[in-house]
Amino acid sequence: xxxxxxxxxxxxxxxxxxxxxxxxxxxxxxxxxxxxxxxxxxxxxxxxxxxxxxxxxxxxxxxxxxxxxxxxxxxxxxxxxxxxxxxxxxxxxxxxxxxxxxxxxxxxxxxxxxxxxxxxxxxxxxxxxxxxxxxxxxxxxxxxxxxxxxxxxxxxxxxxxxxxxxxxxxxxxxxxxxxxxxxxxxxxxxxxxxxxxxxxxxxxxxxxxxxxxxxxxxxxxxxxxxxxxxxxxxxxxxxx
Numbered sequence: 609x610x611x612x613x614x615x616x617x618x619x620x621x622x623x624x625x626x627x628x629x630x631x632x633x634x635x636x637x638x639x640x641x642x643x644x645x646x647x648x649x650x651x652x653x654x655x656x657x658x659x660x661x662x663x664x665x666x667x668x669x670x671x672x673x674x675x676x677x678x679x680x681x682x683x684x685x686x687x688x689x690x691x692x693x694x695x696x697x698x699x700x701x702x703x704x705x706x707x708x709x710x711x712x713x714x715x716x717x718x719x720x721x722x723x724x725x726x727x728x729x730x731x732x733x734x735x736x737x738x739x740x741x742x743x744x745x746x747x748x749x750x751x752x753x754x755x756x757x758x759x760x761x762x763x764x765x766x767x768x769x770x771x772x773x774x775x776x777x778x779x780x781x782x783x784x785x786x787x788x789x790x791x792x793x794x795x796x797x798x799x800x801x802x803x804x805x806x807x808x809x810x811x812x813x814x815x816x817x818x819x820x821x822x823x824x825x826x827x828x829x830x831x832x833x834x835x836x837x838x839x840x841x842x843x844x845x846x847x848x
Contacts, residue, residue, distance in 0.1 A: 625797075629716075634805060655706050655708075662783055667776065668770040693767055697731075787826075788827040791819050795820040
């Protein structure tokens with residue numbers, strides 16, 4: 609059940625985080641030791657780190673692995689090279705940093721600690737379920753690799769180069785949304801916070817709006833490219 613609805617947790621974090629952020633802004637209890645503008649860029653950097661981890665992971669994996677399937681677990685092979693040689697669940701590591709960057713926007717230490725604990729409990733169960741599935745399907749081939757590869761913390765000493773070349777098309781198909789959502793959520797947070805404090809939008813920082821609009825344009829372009837590649841693939845299949 610948690611595997612099927614694993615996309616729900618980020619939504620809960622965003623909604624709860626937005627409420628905490630507004631309360632923190634109104635009460636003036638921000639816990640930061642640098643200017644708010646710099647702190648927002650740090651949060652952006654943490655979230656983008658998660659996005660790049662996801663993009664790198666997906667770009668170097670074959671079909672029917674490391675996907676967004678929710679109805680059932682799918683794995684045609686065991687990924688043991690590239691980023692999978694240093695951590696067993698790189699996509700969930702990427703998800704963690706994406707969500708952590710958003711949680712950090714609240715500037716509320718207790719909420720950030722609560723998020724880390726909730727993420728650990730929630731995804732630990734999902735990872736357990738996935739590993740049970742992979743153990744049953746691949747047996748010793750999976751367990752031998754899993755026994756020496758950490759679940760969530762990178763061990764760079766185990767690095768082996770990726771077996772498959774990086775495929776930008778696969779990243780565009782599967783991960784184009786995440787960068788758009790990061791900028792959109794930060795824009796929503798900062799805009800909502802400024803409105804809650806000042807009662808207007810005159811003091812919002814324009815670069816977040818510009819960044820959001822730029823990513824809207826990028827999102828549309830990538831969406832068109834995705835649809836175009838699907839059309840080309842269909843034509844090739846029909847000819848064959």
